[in-house]
Each structure stands twice: as structure tokens, then as C-alpha cells.
Amino acid sequence: MPVRSSRFVRQGLAGFVASVLTAPLVVSAAGAATPSLSGEKAAFPPFDVTTFAGQLFWLAITFGALYWLMSTIALPRVGAILDERATTIARDLDNAAQMQAKAEATALAYETALTEARKNAQGIAQAARDTSTKASDARRHTVEGELAAKLAQAEATIAATKTSAMTNVRGLGSEVAVAIVTKLTGQTPSATEASEAVDQVLARG
Amino acid sequence: MAAGVGIDPISQFQIKPIIGLRPFGLDLSFSNASLFMVFAVGVISAIMIYGSSQRAVVPGRLQSLAEITYEFVASTVTGVMGREGMKFFPLVFSLFMFVLTANLLGMIPGSFTVTSHIIVTTGLAVLVISVVLIYGIAKHGSHFFGLFVPSGAPAWLIPFMVLIEVVSFASRPISLALRLFGNMLAGHIGLKVFGGFVVMLTAQVSIFTVLAPLPMILAIALTALEFLVAFLQAYVFAILACVYLNDALHPGH
Known part of the structure; x- marks a missing residue:
């Protein structure tokens, strides 16, 4: 005043x-x-x-x-x-008010930086998880494909082996039948007769 | 100072010349009253000038006292007159402090109460009123006398109203002077009378000596009251000075 x-x-x-x-x-x-x-x-x-x-x-x-x-x-x-x-x-x-405002601004900036970093970290983790999942999926697919191919090959081999084995068994059967008939009757049946008889039996069988 | 056993409540107001001074046949002697005026100015200066000499941001005791009185009077002045009243602040402050200090110095036993003399209070009251008149007329010219003409009164009433206003204005310095003088005089006489009763009752041991504590208690109570009155009258004087000076600032009714 x-x-x-x-x-x-x-x-x-x-x-x-x-x-x-x-x-x-x-x-x-x-x-x-x-x-x-x-x-x-x-x-x-x-x-x-x-x-x-x-x-x-x-x-x-x-x-x-x-x-x-x-x-x-x-x-x-x-x-x-x-x-x-x-x-x-x-x-x-x-001065005190300014200091406080500054401190509050700093705290706010820190908070935003922290949330951003957290968001980034989550994104990175998600991306890593995604890529690793994708990679493992792809590998599984290829492995599965390979296994399926091997399985199919094996099945084909088994089928071939089975058919050949079955033909061998028929041949063997008709020969055995010829031999048994020859021993029992003294007559030797023709190969065709024998094989037809075997076929009949197999068809019944 | 009771002479013998009698009560003499008047001698405390006696003016006793200390240094004789008589130019042109006038008695301008430096008396005990003058001495206590000088004491009052010394005490106020000690508080206000020595107290503020440190100019400390964190005040000491004496500086606090100076600041409190400053702010107290300043708030009184601005409360009555507003911000522009601060031009009268030194005057109101000097009046308040002079009256207050003179009153309080008078409370010291055996001292002299400057304000218990009607000529001193009249001098201060005349000072206030002359400042009001001189400032009012110098600032507002004839407009200042509008103070005496109430607005909104019927024309035939104006002469009476002006008469009443003039009388009330003229009685201001009288009431201002008499209030302070009467309070200080009566209080100090009362103190002396009750103190004198104690002396009278105890001077000669009799059955009435038992009653001595009664005036003693009254004297103690009166002393407390007088301290209150010493402050209150100084405050009343200052605030009335503010009210009157406000009329000089704003003479409109």
C-alpha cells in the first residue's frame, strides 16, 4: 500500500x-x-x-x-x-505451482510411455507367438503329408504282396490237388480241371 | 498521590513545568504533559522505526508489532474510506498511535495522562476537522457544502435540514474531543478514588479495615477496564476520524 x-x-x-x-x-x-x-x-x-x-x-x-x-x-x-x-x-x-505442474506432466508422460511400451510388448509377443504357431503348423503339415505318402506306399506294397501271395497259394493248391488225386485214383487230372476245382472251393470257402 | 490519608484524585492531572519557557509573555514551558507527549512519540518511533529497521522478510517481535499496528490501521482506513482513503493513512495512523500510546503510558502508576486534558483532545479533534474542511473545500470546492444539503428532502424542509446538518457537523469535533477526554479523566479519577479508599481503610486499623479488599478488588477490575478503554478510545477516535475524513473524500449524501 x-x-x-x-x-x-x-x-x-x-x-x-x-x-x-x-x-x-x-x-x-x-x-x-x-x-x-x-x-x-x-x-x-x-x-x-x-x-x-x-x-x-x-x-x-x-x-x-x-x-x-x-x-x-x-x-x-x-x-x-x-x-x-x-x-x-x-x-x-x-514457483511451487509451476514445479507441481511440471512434475504432474512428467508423471503423465511416464504413464503414457509405460502403457505404450506395455502395448508394444504385447504386440511383439503376439507376433512372435503367431509366427511360431504358423511355422510349427507348416512343419506339421509337411510331416503329415510325408507320413501319408509313406503309409499309402506301404499299403500298396502290402496289397501287392498279398495278391502275389494269394496267386502262389492257388498254384500251390492246384498242384497239391493234382498230386492228391493222382495218389488216390491213379489218374492224373489236367491242370485246368484242378485249378477250376480249387477255384470252386475257394469261392465256397 | 494521596496527601496523608485524604483522597486527592485531582493532583494526577496537575501540570508541572519542568523547563520554564515564556516568550512574549506566553507560558510555553516544557511540562510533565509535554514530557509524556515526547515519551509517546519516542515509544511509537521505537516500535515503528527501530522495529522495522531490520526489514526482515520473517519478522522479529518488534517488527511484528509494527506490522500488526500498520495492518490494523490500514484495514480500518480502507474499510471506512476505501483504497483512496490511504492518502489519509499517515494522519489516521499518527492519531491512533498517539492517542493509544498516551492512554497506555497514562496507565503506568505515577505517570501523566496526556489525553486526560481537554485542550489536547480538542487540539487533535480540531486537527481532524480542519483537515476535513480544508481537503473537502480544496478538492470539491463549493460542492463540498452539498454535505449539508440532504438529497431527496422536500424544498420547504431544506433550511431546517441544513441547520441540523451544520449543527451535527459542528458538534463533531466537540464530541470527538469530549469523548476521549471524559473517558480518560473519569477512569483515572475512579482508579484514584478506589485506591484512596484502600489507603483510608488500612491507615488506621479499625473494624472497617476488614472491608479494604472490596475497593482493592474494584480497583483491580477498574485497571483492567481502563486498559480496555485506553485501546477502545484510541480506536474510536481513529475510526471516527476516518468517518469524518470520508465525508471530505465523498461529500455526497
């Missing part, structure tokens, strides 16, 4: 001092006319007119000095101290 005694106040004070310095003349004249208010005894001190001039005189001097000391030295200084403290506190509060 700026403390500046206005021109008018100073004028008022000057007027006061002037009136005070002239007042004793009037007052002392009145005092001379009425020496004391209560007659023969000494006047009641606060109403003793003879002391008025001196009191006003010294009041003007002391109060003037006080006004001068306060308005030029004390009050501007105390006002400056209070202003300085107010600005210091305001500045410190501002």
Missing part, C-alpha cells in the same frame, strides 16, 4: 500548526481575563486555561514530529516490507 501524505493533508497539518501557534495568544488573553475557574482554590487542572497555550504548543511540536516520522520513514518502510513479503510469497507459490 503506497503511503504518501497528500498535499491537502500537509496543508491541513500546516493550518493546524499555524492555528495552534496563534491560539495561545487568544487563549492567554482569555486566561488573563479569568485567572481561574474555581475562584480562590487552584483550578481543576484540565480546565486551567493558563496551561492551554503550552500544551497546544508542545502537542503541535510532538504530533507534528510524529506525523513527519511516520509519513516519511516508518510507514513507507513497513509498507515496503509488507509488499515485499506479499510478492515473495506470491512468487514462491507460483
Whole structure:
């Protein structure tokens, strides 16, 4: 708060001092006319007119000095101290608020970075999982294909072996039949007869 | 100071010249009253000037006192007159501190109460009113006298209203001076009277000596009351000065 005694106040004070310095003349004249208010005894001190001039005189001097000391030295200084403290506190509060805002921004940035990194990590893990699944699937498919081919080959081999074995068995059967008939009847049946008979038996069989 | 056993509550107000000074036949002697005026200015300066000389951001005790009084008076001034009232701040501050310190110095036993003399309180009241008049007329010219003309009154009532307003304005310095003077005078007389009763009752041992504690208790209670009055009257003086100065700032009714 700026403390500046206005021109008018100073004028008022000057007027006061002037009136005070002239007042004793009037007052002392009145005092001379009425020496004391209560007659023969000494006047009641606060109403003793003879002391008025001196009191006003010294009041003007002391109060003037006080006004001068306060308005030029004390009050501007105390006002400056209070202003300085107010600005210091305001500045410190501002600084603190800025620091806090900065800290909050940093924390926010850290949080976003963290979530992003977490998302990235999940993506990478997913991609790795996908590729590995795909690779293993492909390998399984090829292995399965190879196995199926081998199985089919094996089955074909078995079938061929079986048919050849079966023809061998028929040939052997008809020869055995010829031999048995020859031994039993002495007659040798023709190969065709024997093989037909074997076929009949096999067909029944 | 009771002479003998009697009560003399008046002698405490006696003006005793210390250094005789009589130019042009005027008695301008430096008296005990002048001495206590100087004491008051010294005490205020010690608090306000020495107290603030450190200019500490974190104040010490004396600087705190200086700051508290500053802020107290400043809030009173701005509360009554607003921000522009701060141009009267040094005046109101000086008045408040002078009256308060003079009142409180008067509470020291055996000291002199400057404000118990009607001429001193009248001097301060006249100072306030002359500042109001000089500032009001210099700032607002004849417009200042609009203070005495209430707005919205019927025309035939205006003369009476102006008369009443002038009388009420003229009675301001009288009430301002008499209030402070009467309070300080009566309080100090009361203290002396009750103190004198204690002395009277205990001076000669009799059956009535048993009653001595009664005025003693009253004197103690009165002392507490007087401290309150010392502050309150200084505050009332300052706030009324603010109210009157506000009229000089804003003479509109």
C-alpha cells in the first residue's frame, strides 16, 4: 500500500500548526481575563486555561514530529516490507505451482510411455507367438503329408504282396490237388480241371 | 498521590513545568504533559522505526508489532474510506498511535495522562476537522457544502435540514474531543478514588479495615477496564476520524 501524505493533508497539518501557534495568544488573553475557574482554590487542572497555550504548543511540536516520522520513514518502510513479503510469497507459490505442474506432466508422460511400451510388448509377443504357431503348423503339415505318402506306399506294397501271395497259394493248391488225386485214383487230372476245382472251393470257402 | 490519608484524585492531572519557557509573555514551558507527549512519540518511533529497521522478510517481535499496528490501521482506513482513503493513512495512523500510546503510558502508576486534558483532545479533534474542511473545500470546492444539503428532502424542509446538518457537523469535533477526554479523566479519577479508599481503610486499623479488599478488588477490575478503554478510545477516535475524513473524500449524501 503506497503511503504518501497528500498535499491537502500537509496543508491541513500546516493550518493546524499555524492555528495552534496563534491560539495561545487568544487563549492567554482569555486566561488573563479569568485567572481561574474555581475562584480562590487552584483550578481543576484540565480546565486551567493558563496551561492551554503550552500544551497546544508542545502537542503541535510532538504530533507534528510524529506525523513527519511516520509519513516519511516508518510507514513507507513497513509498507515496503509488507509488499515485499506479499510478492515473495506470491512468487514462491507460483514457483511451487509451476514445479507441481511440471512434475504432474512428467508423471503423465511416464504413464503414457509405460502403457505404450506395455502395448508394444504385447504386440511383439503376439507376433512372435503367431509366427511360431504358423511355422510349427507348416512343419506339421509337411510331416503329415510325408507320413501319408509313406503309409499309402506301404499299403500298396502290402496289397501287392498279398495278391502275389494269394496267386502262389492257388498254384500251390492246384498242384497239391493234382498230386492228391493222382495218389488216390491213379489218374492224373489236367491242370485246368484242378485249378477250376480249387477255384470252386475257394469261392465256397 | 494521596496527601496523608485524604483522597486527592485531582493532583494526577496537575501540570508541572519542568523547563520554564515564556516568550512574549506566553507560558510555553516544557511540562510533565509535554514530557509524556515526547515519551509517546519516542515509544511509537521505537516500535515503528527501530522495529522495522531490520526489514526482515520473517519478522522479529518488534517488527511484528509494527506490522500488526500498520495492518490494523490500514484495514480500518480502507474499510471506512476505501483504497483512496490511504492518502489519509499517515494522519489516521499518527492519531491512533498517539492517542493509544498516551492512554497506555497514562496507565503506568505515577505517570501523566496526556489525553486526560481537554485542550489536547480538542487540539487533535480540531486537527481532524480542519483537515476535513480544508481537503473537502480544496478538492470539491463549493460542492463540498452539498454535505449539508440532504438529497431527496422536500424544498420547504431544506433550511431546517441544513441547520441540523451544520449543527451535527459542528458538534463533531466537540464530541470527538469530549469523548476521549471524559473517558480518560473519569477512569483515572475512579482508579484514584478506589485506591484512596484502600489507603483510608488500612491507615488506621479499625473494624472497617476488614472491608479494604472490596475497593482493592474494584480497583483491580477498574485497571483492567481502563486498559480496555485506553485501546477502545484510541480506536474510536481513529475510526471516527476516518468517518469524518470520508465525508471530505465523498461529500455526497
